[in-house]
Amino acid sequence: MADQSPVEESPSRGRRADAQRNRQTVLAAAAEVFVTSGVDAPIRQIAARAGVGMATIYRHFPTRADLVTAVYRHQIEECAEAGPNLLASADSPFDALRQWIDLFVDFLVTKHGLADALQSESDRFAALHSYFLDRLLPVCAQLLDAAVESGDIRPGTQPYELMRGIGNLCIGRDSDPRYDPRRLIALIFQGLQRPHAP
Amino acid sequence: MADQSPVEESPSRGRRADAQRNRQTVLAAAAEVFVTSGVDAPIRQIAARAGVGMATIYRHFPTRADLVTAVYRHQIEECAEAGPNLLASADSPFDALRQWIDLFVDFLVTKHGLADALQSESDRFAALHSYFLDRLLPVCAQLLDAAVESGDIRPGTQPYELMRGIGNLCIGRDSDPRYDPRRLIALIFQGLQRPHAP
DNA sequence: TACTAAATGGAGCGGCGCTCCGGTTCAGGT
DNA sequence: ACCTGAACCGGAGCGCCGCTCCATTTAGTA
Numbered sequence: 001m002a003d004q005s006p007v008e009e010s011p012s013r014g015r016r017a018d019a020q021r022n023r024q025t026v027l028a029a030a031a032e033v034f035v036t037s038g039v040d041a042p043i044r045q046i047a048a049r050a051g052v053g054m055a056t057i058y059r060h061f062p063t064r065a066d067l068v069t070a071v072y073r074h075q076i077e078e079c080a081e082a083g084p085n086l087l088a089s090a091d092s093p094f095d096a097l098r099q100w101i102d103l104f105v106d107f108l109v110t111k112h113g114l115a116d117a118l119q120s121e122s123d124r125f126a127a128l129h130s131y132f133l134d135r136l137l138p139v140c141a142q143l144l145d146a147a148v149e150s151g152d153i154r155p156g157t158q159p160y161e162l163m164r165g166i167g168n169l170c171i172g173r174d175s176d177p178r179y180d181p182r183r184l185i186a187l188i189f190q191g192l193q194r195p196h197a198p
Numbered sequence: 199m200a201d202q203s204p205v206e207e208s209p210s211r212g213r214r215a216d217a218q219r220n221r222q223t224v225l226a227a228a229a230e231v232f233v234t235s236g237v238d239a240p241i242r243q244i245a246a247r248a249g250v251g252m253a254t255i256y257r258h259f260p261t262r263a264d265l266v267t268a269v270y271r272h273q274i275e276e277c278a279e280a281g282p283n284l285l286a287s288a289d290s291p292f293d294a295l296r297q298w299i300d301l302f303v304d305f306l307v308t309k310h311g312l313a314d315a316l317q318s319e320s321d322r323f324a325a326l327h328s329y330f331l332d333r334l335l336p337v338c339a340q341l342l343d344a345a346v347e348s349g350d351i352r353p354g355t356q357p358y359e360l361m362r363g364i365g366n367l368c369i370g371r372d373s374d375p376r377y378d379p380r381r382l383i384a385l386i387f388q389g390l391q392r393p394h395a396p
Numbered sequence: 397t398a399c400t401a402a403a404t405g406g407a408g409c410g411g412c413g414c415t416c417c418g419g420t421t422c423a424g425g426t
Numbered sequence: 427a428c429c430t431g432a433a434c435c436g437g438a439g440c441g442c443c444g445c446t447c448c449a450t451t452t453a454g455t456a
Contacts, residue, residue: 214401217402217403252405252406253404253406257404
């Protein structure tokens with residue numbers, strides 16, 4: 001009970017009941033299709049899966065980025081909220097940062113093509129890019145600052161550069177055993193540490 | 199004089215003269231278009247620029263990867279040949295490796311969209327990927343081995359992982375001053391060094 | 397010059413993103 | 427219970443693209 005919180009997702013407030021239902025149907029279909037065909041799957045395919053017309057999808061999610069954002073909103077939110085929690089629970093700010101980045105990487109490699117989309121050459125995913133940055137950059141910055149404060153990390157690292165670098169390293173099919181982005185990220189981490197720990 | 203070396207590029211040997219001319223025309227047009235529109239530019243656009251039909255392009259370069267490969271072949275070759283040279287001229291194998299990677303990065307960031315193509319989600323560029331790997335992976339491995347041998351770099355790093363990581367870090371528009379792949383690559387480098395240099 | 401195989405180019409097909417519009421359904425007032 | 431207009435829906439349609447097929451042209455040779 002009380003599944004419907006008092007504050008509903010903004011895009012579905014005030015809409016007609018059938019519209020809200022369709023919105024959820026589309027979201028579910030898109031989530032399924034994204035798993036099998038990636039975030040670049042044809043809109044027609046998602047529409048067919050959901051049993052609706054294409055216009056319905058475009059009405060609810062004007063751009064593809066809006067759709068992707070909506071599908072992964074919960075997980076992005078989880079990742080964002082995990083930041084402060086880790087900072088409180090981990091042994092050190094350094095550990096908190098490492099664990100958070102583990103979370104971030106897990107998220108990216110799990111959702112096929114998500115990292116690709118984030119750095120897509122065209123501007124199709126500009127909105128997605130913005131949403132990621134708006135939500136996660138402050139978290140990353142906070143963790144980074146804390147680790148600098150505690151002396152584990154040397155100052156001067158830009159959160160944007162770190163996040164985009166990690167995102168880039170996660171691009172591509174993960175089937176090749178010769179490539180594990182985590183190993184390179186660990187290397188970057190090592191480089192981030194102060195040369196002479198206290 | 200003697201511009202035409204005895205051993206010509208294999209794909210143009212034995213062809214009719216007009217075919218060879220067209221091949222060069224297409225190559226030049228593609229190079230121009232790639233600069234402005236990236237390696238994903240429509241084939242029609244390249245054909246129009248070259249003043250030929252689309253079939254002509256497809257005949258000479260069956261896949262888009264073949265065309266891209268041909269356009270950048272010289273520069274890839276230069277990069278590959280620079281490896282041994284640097285190993286001979288640089289102060290140390292470590293320096294040679296660093297300089298070579300600088301070269302590699304320059305190449306990737308200069309050619310808009312090339313790094314993107316190398317890790318493209320679809321398999322359109324499989325041939326390009328293979329060519330890069332076949333030509334450059336041994337060079338990278340040689341430099342890496344030399345640096346390990348000399349004690350500057352700790353062993354265990356896979357050349358493939360390093361090259362793909364660097365390639366990934368170079369993905370995306372380079373207009374953003376907040377992101378410079380070189381800084382992160384330098385960080386990886388730092389992590390690659392032996393913890394305690396002799 | 398006449399002949400033949402190589403080379404050409406653009407029409408054509410299927411697929412995709414995105415929009416537009418006629419028909420349908422809901423929700424609130426009587 | 428019904429009426430009505432506003433919200434909503436679906437898919438036909440347009441433009442763009444990758445790729446192929448084949449009638450036509452052209453280079454090289456006898």
